[in-house]
Amino acid sequence: MSRQTPVFEKVALIGLGLLGSSLSHAMRRAGLAKQIVAAARTRATIDTGLHLGLIDEGHLAAADAVAGADLVILCVPVSACAAIARQIAPALSPGAIVSDVGSTKASVIADMTPHLPDHVHFIPGHPIAGTEHSGPESGFAELFDGRWCILTPPPGSDRQAIDKLRRFWQACGSSVEVMEPQHHDLVVAITSHLPHLIAYNIVGTAADLEDVRKAEVIKYSAGGFRDFTRIAASDPVMWRDVFLNNRQAVLEMLGRFNEDLSLLQRAIRDGDGDRLQSFFTRTRAIRRGIIDAHQDTGVADFGRHMLPQDEAAQGSADAERQAAAKRDKET
Amino acid sequence: MSRQTPVFEKVALIGLGLLGSSLSHAMRRAGLAKQIVAAARTRATIDTGLHLGLIDEGHLAAADAVAGADLVILCVPVSACAAIARQIAPALSPGAIVSDVGSTKASVIADMTPHLPDHVHFIPGHPIAGTEHSGPESGFAELFDGRWCILTPPPGSDRQAIDKLRRFWQACGSSVEVMEPQHHDLVVAITSHLPHLIAYNIVGTAADLEDVRKAEVIKYSAGGFRDFTRIAASDPVMWRDVFLNNRQAVLEMLGRFNEDLSLLQRAIRDGDGDRLQSFFTRTRAIRRGIIDAHQDTGVADFGRHMLPQDEAAQGSADAERQAAAKRDKET
Numbered sequence: 286m287s288r289q290t291p292v293f294e295k296v297a298l299i300g301l302g303l304l305g306s307s308l309s310h311a312m313r314r315a316g317l318a319k320q321i322v323a324a325a326r327t328r329a330t331i332d333t334g335l336h337l338g339l340i341d342e343g344h345l346a347a348a349d350a351v352a353g354a355d356l357v358i359l360c361v362p363v364s365a366c367a368a369i370a371r372q373i374a375p376a377l378s379p380g381a382i383v384s385d386v387g388s389t390k391a392s393v394i395a396d397m398t399p400h401l402p403d404h405v406h407f408i409p410g411h412p413i414a415g416t417e418h419s420g421p422e423s424g425f426a427e428l429f430d431g432r433w434c435i436l437t438p439p440p441g442s443d444r445q446a447i448d449k450l451r452r453f454w455q456a457c458g459s460s461v462e463v464m465e466p467q468h469h470d471l472v473v474a475i476t477s478h479l480p481h482l483i484a485y486n487i488v489g490t491a492a493d494l495e496d497v498r499k500a501e502v503i504k505y506s507a508g509g510f511r512d513f514t515r516i517a518a519s520d521p522v523m524w525r526d527v528f529l530n531n532r533q534a535v536l537e538m539l540g541r542f543n544e545d546l547s548l549l550q551r552a553i554r555d556g557d558g559d560r561l562q563s564f565f566t567r568t569r570a571i572r573r574g575i576i577d578a579h580q581d582t583g584v585a586d587f588g589r590h591m592l593p594q595d596e597a598a599q600g601s602a603d604a605e606r607q608a609a610a611k612r613d614k615e616t
Numbered sequence: 617m618s619r620q621t622p623v624f625e626k627v628a629l630i631g632l633g634l635l636g637s638s639l640s641h642a643m644r645r646a647g648l649a650k651q652i653v654a655a656a657r658t659r660a661t662i663d664t665g666l667h668l669g670l671i672d673e674g675h676l677a678a679a680d681a682v683a684g685a686d687l688v689i690l691c692v693p694v695s696a697c698a699a700i701a702r703q704i705a706p707a708l709s710p711g712a713i714v715s716d717v718g719s720t721k722a723s724v725i726a727d728m729t730p731h732l733p734d735h736v737h738f739i740p741g742h743p744i745a746g747t748e749h750s751g752p753e754s755g756f757a758e759l760f761d762g763r764w765c766i767l768t769p770p771p772g773s774d775r776q777a778i779d780k781l782r783r784f785w786q787a788c789g790s791s792v793e794v795m796e797p798q799h800h801d802l803v804v805a806i807t808s809h810l811p812h813l814i815a816y817n818i819v820g821t822a823a824d825l826e827d828v829r830k831a832e833v834i835k836y837s838a839g840g841f842r843d844f845t846r847i848a849a850s851d852p853v854m855w856r857d858v859f860l861n862n863r864q865a866v867l868e869m870l871g872r873f874n875e876d877l878s879l880l881q882r883a884i885r886d887g888d889g890d891r892l893q894s895f896f897t898r899t900r901a902i903r904r905g906i907i908d909a910h911q912d913t914g915v916a917d918f919g920r921h922m923l924p925q926d927e928a929a930q931g932s933a934d935a936e937r938q939a940a941a942k943r944d945k946e947t
Contacts, residue, residue, distance in 0.1 A: 364889075388839075413836045417903070432838050462835075472832050475822050477839025483814055484840070486880055488899040490873045491806050501803050503905040504793075505744045507763050508719075508808025509815070511912050512843050518903035521896035528884045528892055539881055542821045543874075549817055550870055553859045558695075561859055565852035568819040572748070572849035574834040581842050 290315065290456045291449045297354035298323040299347050299369055301334050302520070303415060304386045305360035306424025309339040311457040314426040324350035325421075333421045348376040356453070358410075359385035364526040367396035379404040382446050386412055388473060388523070390437045390466035392530035398439070406446035408438045411469065412459060413477070417518040430458035431579060437466040474534035478527055479542060482535065484516035485524070621646065621787045622780045628685035629654040630678050630700055632665050633851070634746060635717045636691035637755025640670040642788040645757040655681035656752075664752045679707040687784070689741075690716035695857040698727035710735040713777050717743055719804060719854070721768040721797035723861035729770070737777035739769045742800065743790060744808070748849040761789035762910055768797040805865035809858055810873060813866065815847035816855070 296318040298305040305323060312318045322342040325331050331343030344350040351357045351373045359366055366385060377383065383405050387393045393409050401407050414432040416423065434454040438447050451461045464472075491502045491510065506514065528535055552560040576583045627649040629636040636654060643649045653673040656662050662674030675681040682688045682704045690697055697716060708714065714736050718724045724740050732738050745763040747754065765785040769778050782792045795803075822833045822841065837845065859866055883891040907914045 413838050415839070433836055435836075472828050472836055473839055475825060475828055476833055476836045476841040479821075480818060480840035480844055482880060482884075483818060483844075483877075485896055485899050486877045487811060487814060487873060488902050489895060490810075490869070490876045492899065492902055493876070494806060494872070497803050497806055499902070499905070502807055503902065503909050503911065505764055505766075505803055505807045506906050506909075506911045507744045508746070508804055509811035509847050510807040511906055512847060513811055513814075514899070514903040514906055515912065516840050516843060517896075517899040519896075521893050521900070524896050525889050525893040529887055529889055532884055532887070535884060536881065538821070539877075539884075541825070542818060543877075545821045545824070546814075546817050546870075546874075549813060550867065553813075553863055553866060553870075556860055556863065558856050558860055562852050562856040564820060565816055565848075565850075565855050568816050568823065568845070568848040569852070571819050571823055571830070571834065572845040574830070575837050575842055575845055578834050578837075580834065580837045581846065 289452070291317065291452050293318045293354075293356040293453075295320040295322065295354045296356045296358070297350040298340070299350060299357065299359045299373070300361035300365075301325045301330050301339065301343075301421045302360060302523075303419050303423045303428075304412070305358075306334070306337075306339050306421045307414075307426070307428040308358065308360065308386075308424075308457065309334075310424050310426035311429055313338075315456040317453060317456055318356070322350050322354070330421050337421065339421065339424070347372050351378075351381075352376045353378055355381050356450075357381055357383045359383075359387070361385075361387075362520075362523045362526040363387040363389050363393055363396075363530050366393050367400070370397040370400035374400045374402055377402060377405050380406070382406045382408060382450055384408050384410045384436075384450060386410060388477065388527045389530040390435075390469045394437070394439060394466055406443050408436055408442055408447055408450050409466070410437070410450065410454070411435045411473070412454070412457075413473070414459075415519070417515050419520040419523075427458065429454070432459050434459040434461050435469050436461060436463050437469055438463065470531050470534045471537075474531055474538045478531055478535050479538045481516055481519060481524055482528065482539065483542070484513040487513050488517040620783070622648065622783050624649045624685075624687045624784075626651040626653065626685045627687045627689070628681040629671070629689055629691055630681065630704070631691035631696075632656045632661050632670065632674075632752045633691060633854075634750050634754045634759075635743070636689075637665070637668075637670050637752045638745075638757070638759040639689065639691065639717075639755075639788065640665075641755050641757035642760055644669075646787040648784060648787055649687070653681050653685070661752050668752065670752065670755070678703050682709075682712075683707045684709055686712050687781075688712055688714045690714075690718070692716075692718075693851075693854045693857040694718040694720050694724055694727075694861045697724050698731070701728040701731035705731045705733055708733060708736050711737070713737045713739060713781055715739050715741045715767075715781060717741060719808065719858045720861040721766075721800045725768070725770060725797055737774050739767055739773055739778055739781050740797070741768070741781065741785070742766045742804070743785070743788075744804070745790075746850070748846050750851040750854075758789065760785070763790050765790040765792050766800050767792060767794050768800050769794065801862050801865045802868075805862055805869045809862055809866050810869045812847055812850060812855055813859065813870065814873070815844040818844050819848040 301323045309321055320341050323334055323340045324344045324347040334340040347369050390409050412429055412434040414428050454461050575581050632654045640652055651672050654665055654671045655675045655678040665671040665674055678700050721740050743760055743765040745759050785792050906912050
């Protein structure tokens with residue numbers, strides 16, 4: 286297998302949100318594309334992409350973006366993949382690699398495969414990386430550094446195409462793993478989908494309380510709640526689609542979660558301190574594993590990283606937040 | 617009310633973990649105590665406290681530490697408060713302020729009040745601040761900066777003593793709120809206790825899976841799970857005590873959480889995208905409130921704050937982690 290960094294003639298990003306814009310930054314950083322174009326649903330997003338130098342060309346129709354591209358990456362909520370595959374199919378160049386960044390893989394394969402022509406290499410992917418921000422201004426080149434990207438090529442996929450896409454993600458900073466789509470969906474159901482569901486749920490529960498005012502929930506959020514709100518601030522449409530498209534695995538994990546929670550609930554009701562303590566002790570080992578695997582730092586997190594660098598970032602985060610609020614209102 | 621920063625002759629900290637050691641740092645920073653002494657259960661903790669300059673004197677018996685102190689603060693898991701109150705009662709100086717930092721307030725009041733003499737001012741407190749680390753090495757002066765400290769003085773408490781303790785916490789960097797203990801317990805049940813319970817639970821669920829290996833859970837934790845493991849790495853004994861001592865409020869909040877989760881579960885099962893999206897959209901508003909209230913930054917969190925400063929901190933965090941692992945083994 287070649288270790289050479291691949292250079293694509295023309296990369297087409299379909300969608301220019303957090304993932305699409307970060308991919309553009311990462312490609313620019315590593316010199317992976319001679320030309321980067323994007324398709325977006327609004328002229329405003331295209332203008333932002335051009336203004337930020339993320340793209341050389343923008344289109345409202347996905348088919349216009351993919352013409353002549355040797356790499357096409359769908360960076361859209363997973364429910365949109367079927368329609369986009371249908372739209373771009375006639376315009377795809379022979380030999381092009383078609384991939385995506387969706388959080389569910391079996392559904393994306395089922396949705397896209399029927400539409401794609403035989404003369405392209407369809408290799409679905411999922412970079413396990415993200416922040417709670419969204420939109421074209423939220424991307425940055427480092428998003429994928431040190432993270433994992435999972436590829437789920439269908440049986441019989443071209444090995445050279447897989448290898449080229451692997452080296453592409455490596456050049457973007459990621460490690461790459463190849464996996465069966467069904468197993469991918471199970472793994473992310475517990476490492477990503479269930480945590481998001483739980484975070485959204487507890488924030489919702491807090492918002493609905495009558496005997497604790499919302500102002501109090503906000504004021505005293507530093508006790509743990511705050512971290513859940515960060516996760517629960519993620520893009521609503523993307524997450525709606527995740528739960529619609531990984532239903533079975535999520536319900537399976539949720540069932541186990543509920544069983545375990547019933548046991549903890551019973552231990553609290555019974556005042557069973559030994560059971561509580563032993564449960565709370567054993568979860569520490571997993572944390573240590575994550576730090577040792579460099580998927581987080583061991584630096585204590587107390588919710589404030591207002592170092593000088595962060596204050597500049599805070600300014601752009603505020604702007605992004607206002608833009609997001611505006612988008613929420615529009616949808 | 618006086619705005620003057622109070623200076624205590626002798627402050628006795630009972631317990632020298634994250635909270636006790638951070639209080640020492642904060643007191644040193646603001647010059648709040650002429651002398652700081654501590655009681656700890658082990659000679660090793662006392663030696664660390666002396667070595668780090670946290671304390672001027674250390675004792676194994678709490679009663680020895682409080683002799684002559686005009687401020688006594690219990691910084692121990694809440695189940696230990698009753699026994700400590702009984703031990704220190706005969707040694708307390710007339711006019712001393714006795715407080716604590718426990719996460720539950722009704723139980724602490726019920727446990728301590730019967731033992732304390734009438735000639736001291738008992739004013740329970742709870743700083744809403746913490747990290748996932750524990751032990752005397754984990755403290756730092758900034759822990760309370762910009763956070764809230766809740767005081768729950770019993771009816772008829774001396775106003776001057778309340779005011780003095782308020783100014784003490786303000787000088788440690790906190791804002792101060794006075795609240796009924798029952799209401800405090802309800803507020804923290806949702807902002808702190810339930811989030812911790814949920815985090816512990818999901819990490820436990822992940823650890824028990826058979827079809828997803830623990831190595832995979834760790835490797836792909838950047839999708840959201842990682843943040844739960846941080847919370848679930850908090851001190852097991854402290855959290856056991858929280859759930860034993862705020863049982864009713866936690867079970868009440870857990871009941872509501874479960875009801876809400878059943879609705880989300882049903883929406884997923886039914887493929888009800890509209891309900892999911894509207895639920896996920898409305899939780900964003902709470903996040904914005906927390907950032908606007910400066911209880912977190914809007915800077916995107918992607919799990920790596922490895923700025924140069926952090927790398928130094930990582931070193932000490934690693935050391936702390938090893939010490940914690942050793943402690944876990946010992947208990």
